[in-house]
Amino acid sequence: MTRKTPHWRRLLGLHLPVLLIVLFALAPYIWMFISSITPEKDLYGEVFRYFPKNPSFENYPRIFQKIAFIRNLRDSLIVAAATMLVGLGISLTASYSFSRFRFRGRNYLMIQFLVINMFPIVLLLIPLFVIMRTLKLIDTYFALIIAYSTFTIPFSTWMMTSFFNAIPKELDQAALVDGCTRFSVMTRVIIPIAMPGIAATGIYIFITAWNEFLYAAILTGNKVLTIPVALQNLIGEYEIAWGLLTAGGVISVIPVIVLFFFIQKQLISGMTAGAVKT
Amino acid sequence: MKKRTDLFPYTLVTPALAVTILIIFFPIIQTATMSLFNYVIWKPKDNRFIGLGNYLQALQDEVFWISLRNTLIWIVGVVVLQLLLGFATALLLNRDFKWRGLARSLILIPWVTPSVITALMWRWMYDGNNGVINDLLVRIGFLKSYFPWLANSFTALPAIMIALMWQGFPFFAIMILAGLQAIPKSLYEAAEVDGATTWQKFTRITLPMLVPILFTSILLRVIWVANSMDVIYVMTGGGPGYATHTLPVYSFIRAYKALDFGYASTIAIFLTFLLIAIVAGYVIRVLRSQEAMR
Numbered sequence: 001m002t003r004k005t006p007h008w009r010r011l012l013g014l015h016l017p018v019l020l021i022v023l024f025a026l027a028p029y030i031w032m033f034i035s036s037i038t039p040e041k042d043l044y045g046e047v048f049r050y051f052p053k054n055p056s057f058e059n060y061p062r063i064f065q066k067i068a069f070i071r072n073l074r075d076s077l078i079v080a081a082a083t084m085l086v087g088l089g090i091s092l093t094a095s096y097s098f099s100r101f102r103f104r105g106r107n108y109l110m111i112q113f114l115v116i117n118m119f120p121i122v123l124l125l126i127p128l129f130v131i132m133r134t135l136k137l138i139d140t141y142f143a144l145i146i147a148y149s150t151f152t153i154p155f156s157t158w159m160m161t162s163f164f165n166a167i168p169k170e171l172d173q174a175a176l177v178d179g180c181t182r183f184s185v186m187t188r189v190i191i192p193i194a195m196p197g198i199a200a201t202g203i204y205i206f207i208t209a210w211n212e213f214l215y216a217a218i219l220t221g222n223k224v225l226t227i228p229v230a231l232q233n234l235i236g237e238y239e240i241a242w243g244l245l246t247a248g249g250v251i252s253v254i255p256v257i258v259l260f261f262f263i264q265k266q267l268i269s270g271m272t273a274g275a276v277k278t
Numbered sequence: 279m280k281k282r283t284d285l286f287p288y289t290l291v292t293p294a295l296a297v298t299i300l301i302i303f304f305p306i307i308q309t310a311t312m313s314l315f316n317y318v319i320w321k322p323k324d325n326r327f328i329g330l331g332n333y334l335q336a337l338q339d340e341v342f343w344i345s346l347r348n349t350l351i352w353i354v355g356v357v358v359l360q361l362l363l364g365f366a367t368a369l370l371l372n373r374d375f376k377w378r379g380l381a382r383s384l385i386l387i388p389w390v391t392p393s394v395i396t397a398l399m400w401r402w403m404y405d406g407n408n409g410v411i412n413d414l415l416v417r418i419g420f421l422k423s424y425f426p427w428l429a430n431s432f433t434a435l436p437a438i439m440i441a442l443m444w445q446g447f448p449f450f451a452i453m454i455l456a457g458l459q460a461i462p463k464s465l466y467e468a469a470e471v472d473g474a475t476t477w478q479k480f481t482r483i484t485l486p487m488l489v490p491i492l493f494t495s496i497l498l499r500v501i502w503v504a505n506s507m508d509v510i511y512v513m514t515g516g517g518p519g520y521a522t523h524t525l526p527v528y529s530f531i532r533a534y535k536a537l538d539f540g541y542a543s544t545i546a547i548f549l550t551f552l553l554i555a556i557v558a559g560y561v562i563r564v565l566r567s568q569e570a571m572r
Contacts, residue, residue: 010375014370014373014375015375017366017370018370018371018375018381021363021366021367021370021385022381022384022385024444025384025385025386025387025388025444025448026384026387028388028396028399028400028403028444029387029399031399031402031403031410032395032398032399032402035402043408044407044408048410048413050410090293090294091294093290093291093293093294094290094291094293094294094295096290097286097287097288097290097291098291100287101284101286101287103283103284103287103288104283106287109291109295112298113294113298116298116302116303118501118557119302119306119550120504120505120526120546120550120553121505121507121526122505122507122526122529122530122533122545122546122549123305123306123309123546123547123549123550124302124305124306124309125530125533126309126312126529126533126539126542126543126546127304127305127306127308127309127312127543128301128305129533129539130308130312130539131305131308146301147301149297149301150301150302153297153298157294182286186290210392211390211391211392211393211394211395212392213392213393213394213508213512214507214508214511217534218533218534228392228393228394228395231394231395231398232394232512235398235401235512242402242405242408245398245402246398246399246402249395249398249399252392252395253391253392253395256390256391256392257387257390260386260387260390261383264383264386268452268456271453272452272453272456
C-alpha cells in the first residue's frame with residue numbers, strides 16, 4: 001500500500017498547492033502590514049513598490065492621536081467581555097439541560113435555538129433599533145450587549161450542548177450516588193469538567209462581539225464607538241488615509257488571532273462534532 | 279420513569295428561552311407589524327397602517343428586483359467559490375505532510391477576520407489608483423492599465439464575491455476535512471485491492487461518504503452568505519449605482535440612511551421568505567436524491 005510517490009510529484013501535487021492556498025489566505029494580511037509601515041507619500045507614489053524604501057511605524061502612534069483609538073479599544077473590550085459573560089451565563093444551564101435530560105419539547109426547543117440563528121440580521125436590526133430608542137438605550141453598552149445576545153445565545157447553547165455530550169453520563173450517576181444534589185452535580189462535577197469547552201465557546205463569543213459591525217453601526221456611534229465602526233468612519237472620509245487605516249486594522253486584529261489560536265482545537269471539534277454525526 | 283413531570287430540566291432552560299423570546303421573537307413580530315405601516319422615523323405624523331402597501335410598492339420597485347437578482351447571484355456565486363476552494367484545501371490537508379498543522383492554522387485565519395477588516399484589506403488591494411492587484415495584473419500583462427474594480431458596475435459584485443470566498447473557504451475546508459477523516463481507511467484499502475483508480479475512489483467512496491457533511495455545511499453557508507452584507511456595505515456601500523445592492527444591503531440602507539423603517543422591514547421579510555424557500559427547496563431536493571441513491 002505504501003508505494004512511495006516520487007519526490008517531485010509530492011512537491012508539485014501537494015506542497016506547492018498547499019503553499020499557494022496558505023499564501024492566498026495570508027496575502028491580504030501581509031499587504032495590510034506592509035502598507036501600514038509605508039510612509040504616506042510612498043503609498044500613493046508614482047513608482048509602485050512592494051516594500052517601502054524607508055519603512056516606519058509612525059502610523060501606529062498616529063492613529064492613537066488622530067482618533068480616540070484607545071477609547072475605541074476600551075469600548076470594544078467592555079462590550080465583548082460583557083457579551084461573553086452574559087451569553088455564557090444565560091446559555092450554560094440550557095445546554096446542560098439539553099445534554100443531560102430527555103424531556104417533552106426538548107427536540108422542539110433545540111431546533112428552535114438552531115433556527116433562530118438563521119434569521120437575517122436585518123430582520124432583528126430594525127426592531128431592536130426601535131426598541132432601544134424607546135428604552136433610551138441607544139449609544140450605550142447595554143444596547144450592544146443585548147443585540148449581540150441575539151446570536152450568541154443560540155450559538156453557545158448548541159456549542160456547549162455538544163461539549164457536555166462528550167462527558168459520559170455515568171459521571172452524573174456516580175456523583176448522585178455519592179450524595180450530590182442534581183444541582184450540585186451540574187455545578188460541582190460536570191461544569192468543571194466541561195470548562196475547556198466552555199472557555200472556548202466564551203472566547204469565540206468574545207471574538208464575534210469584537211468583530212461585529214452592523215449592530216454597532218446602527219445602535220451606537222457617538223458615546224460608544226467600537227473599533228469596527230471607528231475604522232469604517234475612517235473609510236467614510238473623503239480622502240481615505242490608508243496608512244492609518246491599515247495600522248488600525250493590524251492592531252485590532254492581533255487580539256482576535258491570538259485568542260483564536262488558543263481555542264482552535266476546541267472550536268473545531270465542537271463545530272464539526274454535530275455535523276459529522278448527522 | 280417518574281409519573282410526575284420533572285420540572286428541573288425546564289427550569290434550566292428557562293433563562294435562555296425567556297431571553298430569546300424577549301430579544302428575538304418579540305422583535306421579529308414587530309418587524310412583521312412595521313412592514314404593514316408607513317413608518318418613517320422622522321415623519322411620525324405619517325405613521326399609519328397601510329396593509330400590504332409596502333409589499334405592493336416593493337413589487338413595483340426596480341431597485342428591489344435588482345437587489346433580488348444580485349442576492350441570488352451572490353448566494354450561488356459565493357457558496358460555489360467557497361465550496362470549491364474549501365474542498366480542494368480539505369483534500370490537500372487530508373494528506374500526510376510535515377507542516378500540515380501549521381498550514382491548517384494559517385488557512386483558518388481569514389475565517390476569524392472581522393468583516394470590516396476583510397472589506398478594508400480587499401478594498402485597498404482593489405484600489406483603482408494604488409491597488410496591488412492592479413499592479414500585479416499589469417505586470418503579468420493581463421491588464422494594459424489600472425482598472426477600477428469596485429467602481430465598475432460589472433466587476434464590483436464579482437470582486438466582492440472573491441473577498442467573501444477568501445473569508446469563508448476555511449469553514450468548508452474544516453468541515454470537509456472532518457468528514458474526510460471520518461471515512462474508514464479500510465474502504466480505500468478494499469478498493470485498492472479491487473484495482474480502483476484514484477478517480478474511482480474519489481467518486482465512489484469519498485463523495486458519497488461526504489454527502490451528509492456537504493449537505494449540512496452548504497445549508498449553513500447559504501444562510502450565512504445570504505445574510506452577510508457588512509463586507510459589501512463597507513466595500514462599496516451598495517454601489518456603483520445599485521450594482522452591489524443585495525436584499526439585506528437594500529434593507530439596511532433604507533433603514534439606516536432613509537430611516538424608512540416600514541419599507542426596510544418589508545424587504546427584510548421578503549429576504550426571510552426567500553431564505554425559507556431556498557432552504558426548504560434544498561432540503562427536499564437533497565432528501566429526494568439521497569433516497570434515489572439507496
